[in-house]
Amino acid sequence: MQTHVTHHSLPVSIKSLFCKILYCCRNPKDKFVSLWHFGRKLAPEETAEYPIETAVEAFCEGKFIGGPFWDHVLEYWYESLKNPNKVLFVTYEELKKQTEVEVKRIADFIGCGFTAEEEVSEIVKLCSFESLSKLEVNRQGKLPNGIESNSYFRKGEIGGWRDTLSESLAEVIDRTTEEKFRGYGLKFSC
Numbered sequence: 001m002q003t004h005v006t007h008h009s010l011p012v013s014i015k016s017l018f019c020k021i022l023y024c025c026r027n028p029k030d031k032f033v034s035l036w037h038f039g040r041k042l043a044p045e046e047t048a049e050y051p052i053e054t055a056v057e058a059f060c061e062g063k064f065i066g067g068p069f070w071d072h073v074l075e076y077w078y079e080s081l082k083n084p085n086k087v088l089f090v091t092y093e094e095l096k097k098q099t100e101v102e103v104k105r106i107a108d109f110i111g112c113g114f115t116a117e118e119e120v121s122e123i124v125k126l127c128s129f130e131s132l133s134k135l136e137v138n139r140q141g142k143l144p145n146g147i148e149s150n151s152y153f154r155k156g157e158i159g160g161w162r163d164t165l166s167e168s169l170a171e172v173i174d175r176t177t178e179e180k181f182r183g184y185g186l187k188f189s190c
Helices: 028-042 052-060 069-082 092-097 099-110 117-126 129-134 136-140 167-181
Strands: 021-025 087-091
Touching: 021 069, 021 092, 021 099, 028 052, 028 069, 028 167, 052 167, 069 087, 069 167, 087 092, 087 099, 092 099, 099 117
Parallel strands: 021 087
Antiparallel strands: none
16 A cells, blocks of 8 residues: 555554554655656646745745654654664665665565565566666656546656755755754764
8 A cells, every 4th residue: 555644643543453664765856856856747727836845845834745744753763763664765866776676675575575586676677766767657647637647657766856956945945854853863875
């Protein structure tokens, strides 16, 4: 199951029993840029007059697409520290930098370890951003609500925020990140 629901809001049946939760988080600046472009694809007329500076401010205040990013991340981070056998916290950046290592860690966490190296590399290849974004269904398809499947694929790069954010806007997000995550031991690369 894939969800954007906060840990607090998950049903008790998911938080208890035998369910394991894999939480993948992204650098806040890249996360903002991803949401910014996604929102512009979904509602081009409404977002055309919405300056990026206003969007960054809304993101930092927790009033942007998807709600308060900071609280969402911290809930799962805390749960991963409190219950490491039930919640695994991974970052998109680590998945991109050391994909096979992270895929093995995920597989071990869910109890489905690999028996051979070629299995890992084949799964990594099949599940790569490049492979998934080129599938016909993701290039041409539409979801039942009419959203084009390709809206979910842009670049998938680490540090892509540099193409969209000015240094001053990046600094606003960095200051908010530092403020919100201070004392939790949570750090992001890029």
